[in-house]
Amino acid sequence: MYPLNKLFLVMILVAALSGCSLCGDGISKPDPSSSQEISEQNDSVPIIPQIMLDTPTPANTPINHPLVTEHTPAPMNQPLKEATKIPPSTFVPNLIDDGVPDLIGSVNDLYFDGILEGSGVITFRESTIEALLDTGDRVLIAYRTPDLMTALRPRTLNGQISLNHSRTIAGIHKETKIYENGSLVFAHIDKFSNEPLRMTVTEDLNVVQSEVSTGTEQTIVNAPVVASTMSQQNIPIPLNMPTVISNPVNSFEVYPQSSYLYQSDQPGSDAPTGYIMNVWIKKID
Numbered sequence: 001m002y003p004l005n006k007l008f009l010v011m012i013l014v015a016a017l018s019g020c021s022l023c024g025d026g027i028s029k030p031d032p033s034s035s036q037e038i039s040e041q042n043d044s045v046p047i048i049p050q051i052m053l054d055t056p057t058p059a060n061t062p063i064n065h066p067l068v069t070e071h072t073p074a075p076m077n078q079p080l081k082e083a084t085k086i087p088p089s090t091f092v093p094n095l096i097d098d099g100v101p102d103l104i105g106s107v108n109d110l111y112f113d114g115i116l117e118g119s120g121v122i123t124f125r126e127s128t129i130e131a132l133l134d135t136g137d138r139v140l141i142a143y144r145t146p147d148l149m150t151a152l153r154p155r156t157l158n159g160q161i162s163l164n165h166s167r168t169i170a171g172i173h174k175e176t177k178i179y180e181n182g183s184l185v186f187a188h189i190d191k192f193s194n195e196p197l198r199m200t201v202t203e204d205l206n207v208v209q210s211e212v213s214t215g216t217e218q219t220i221v222n223a224p225v226v227a228s229t230m231s232q233q234n235i236p237i238p239l240n241m242p243t244v245i246s247n248p249v250n251s252f253e254v255y256p257q258s259s260y261l262y263q264s265d266q267p268g269s270d271a272p273t274g275y276i277m278n279v280w281i282k283k284i285d
Contacts, residue, residue, distance in 0.1 A: 093128075093142035101257055101280070103176055103188045105141040105163060112139075116163045122178060123156045129178070129186075131161045139163070141176065143188070145280055149242050149255045152186060153285060159185065171276065183250060187281040196223065197277045204230040205247050207237070207254060209277050212261050221261045223275060227254065244284065255280040 090109040095102050105112045120133035131139040139161060145151065157180050164175040171192030178186045189199055196209040210224040227235040227245045237243045242255045257278040264273045 093140055095127075095142050095144055099144075099147075101144050101146045103141060103143040103174070103190075105139060105165065105176070107137055107139050107163075109138070109140075112163065112165055113167065114163075114165065117161070119160045120158070121156060122159045122161060124152050124154050124186075126151075126154065131178075133161070145282075146240070146242075146255050146257060148240070149280060150253055150282065150284070152282060157185075171274070183283065184252070184281065185283050188279075189281075190278040192274050192276050194272075194274050196275050199279065199281075201245075201252055201254075201281060202247060202250070205245060205252065207256075207279060207281070209259055209275055214261070214263060214273075216263075219263055221263065223259045223261050223277070225256045225259045225277070225279070251284040253282050253284055 088110060091106045091111040092109070093104045093106050093111075095104060107116060116137070116139070118131075118133035118135050118137060120131055120135075122129065122131045127142060127144065129139075129141040129143060131141075133139065159178055159180040160182075162175070162177040162179075164173065166173045172190055173192060174188070174190040176186075176188045177184065184201055187199075187201070189197075191197055196211045198209065199207045201207060206228045208226050208228060210226060212221050212223045214221075222239070225237045225239070227237055227243075229235070229245065229247050235243075235245060237245075237254055237256055239256050239259060242253050245252050245254055257280060259275075259277045259279070261275050262273060
């Protein structure tokens with residue numbers, strides 16, 4: 001009996017050990033990845049800052065450092081006081097005494113840069129033109145015509161004046177025209193354009209700048225000037241020479257001071273490629 005009892009004890013012990021092993025295998029173990037996700041979720045929880053209703057006022061602690069106490073504090077910033085605007089100074093047109101033909105104007109004693117048209121009393125003098133317009137504006141023009149051109153006759157007339165003066169990066173745009181009874185009396189044109197220029201003197205008289213080739217490497221290429229009337233086309237007008245052009249009603253003296261194509265060959269240059277013409281026109285009395 002003793003050996004049998006011993007055998008039963010051994011069998012019971014083996015069965016107990018086997019059961020514990022099976023129970024241990026059946027117990028669910030935590031997944032490391034899920035634990036990591038939970039940890040990350042806990043770490044990503046936003047922290048809401050606390051709102052303090054009563055903000056403590058910092059103590060006004062004096063600075064006793066020698067570099068501060070030995071110097072006068074900087075003054076407090078004061079409101080900016082707007083200075084009294086200086087009125088623009090009066091401008092009297094006056095040409096440089098260099099003998100170069102030119103024209104410059106003012107309106108109401110200020111340098112003129114803009115567009116103005118009006119009627120009034122116009123007075124021609126030896127080197128100035130003054131117009132008192134019906135609007136109350138006063139136009140004063142200083143001029144110097146080319147030496148070879150017939151001088152303007154001093155006189156006073158009731159007429160119209162048209163000014164278009166402006167300056168841009170591209171160049172100067174200056175048109176000055178004076179009419180009497182709708183007929184052109186005097187004109188000075190100094191213009192820049194991307195295309196060849198064309199000026200209408202009367203309904204049947206035009207001064208036209210010819211187109212020139214841009215294939216040359218020259219920076220400045222002279223552009224011939226021609227005139228066209230109802231009866232004749234492409235009348236050559238030489239540069240720096242007065243030429244008389246007539247129509248059935250009036251005759252005009254045309255003087256091209258310059259006419260050329262400027263070709264900008266410098267990258268980034270402010271002056272673009274374009275046509276420039278400076279011409280004087282006066283009616284022959």
